[in-house]
Amino acid sequence: GEDVEQSLFLSVREGDSSVINCTYTDSSSTYLYWYKQEPGAGLQLLTYIFSNMDMKQDQRLTVLLNKKDKHLSLRIADTQTGDSAIYFCAEIFRDDKIIFGKGTRLHILP
Amino acid sequence: KAGVTQTPRYLIKTRGQQVTLSCSPISGHRSVSWYQQTPGQGLQFLFEYFSETQRNKGNFPGRFSGRQFSNSRSEMNVSTLELGDSALYLCASSLARTGRNEQFFGPGTRLTVL
Numbered sequence: 001g002e003d004v005e006q007s008l009f010l011s012v013r014e015g016d017s018s019v020i021n022c023t024y025t026d027s028s029s030t031y032l033y034w035y036k037q038e039p040g041a042g043l044q045l046l047t048y049i050f051s052n053m054d055m056k057q058d059q060r061l062t063v064l065l066n067k068k069d070k071h072l073s074l075r076i077a078d079t080q081t082g083d084s085a086i087y088f089c090a091e092i093f094r095d096d097k098i099i100f101g102k103g104t105r106l107h108i109l110p
Numbered sequence: 111k112a113g114v115t116q117t118p119r120y121l122i123k124t125r126g127q128q129v130t131l132s133c134s135p136i137s138g139h140r141s142v143s144w145y146q147q148t149p150g151q152g153l154q155f156l157f158e159y160f161s162e163t164q165r166n167k168g169n170f171p172g173r174f175s176g177r178q179f180s181n182s183r184s185e186m187n188v189s190t191l192e193l194g195d196s197a198l199y200l201c202a203s204s205l206a207r208t209g210r211n212e213q214f215f216g217p218g219t220r221l222t223v224l
Contacts, residue, residue: 100145102151
């Protein structure tokens with residue numbers, strides 16, 4: 001069945017780049033999303049990439065998709081304290097089914 | 111435009127009781143989805159309603175049910191609560207069918223079962 005895996009924790013020093021990785025098993029998805037969840041809040045859509053794209057850049061965010069390896073990554077340039085949150089990747093399929101990863105908690109070191 | 115609202119924000123129940131959670135989508139949104147979030151299992155899809163009809167359902171027991179009203183507001187009910195039902199329940203709305211449209215999430219209802 002479909003599965004989406006993420007590492008649970010990532011610590012990055014302020015000002016450095018953060019790279020959050022995600023792997024998936026089912027490559028028939030149409031979109032792949034990145035969501036951000038801050039404490040006490042719901043999920044906020046950060047960015048998404050169509051499954052036929054390799055890369056998408058949006059200000060400090062860069063999404064890379066390696067379809068051969070079924071690997072998705074989110075790079076946050078110049079990481080700030082406000083980037084501290086849980087980041088979820090998600091696959092969306094043609095029948096609108098959505099599978100989320102368990103989330104990566106990004107911790108910013110001063 | 112007001113965001114997705116969920117009530118109540120916090121709830122404490124005991125085993126065996128039942129609970130109803132409410133979600134008001136963004137005005138004009140017709141699709142409402144429910145998710146259960148726990149530290150161990152992450153975010154798991156419960157069900158999705160569109161125009162008062164359940165379109166998709168996750169792998170949860172029949173104790174979990176939902177409905178959607180004509181104004182797109184949705185309720186989720188859990189009967190015979192178990193300790194493992196303690197979680198953050200998130201509701202998300204979108205204009206039409208999910209996947210092709212961005213989902214907007216509410217802040218969630220944190221349910222604690224004692």
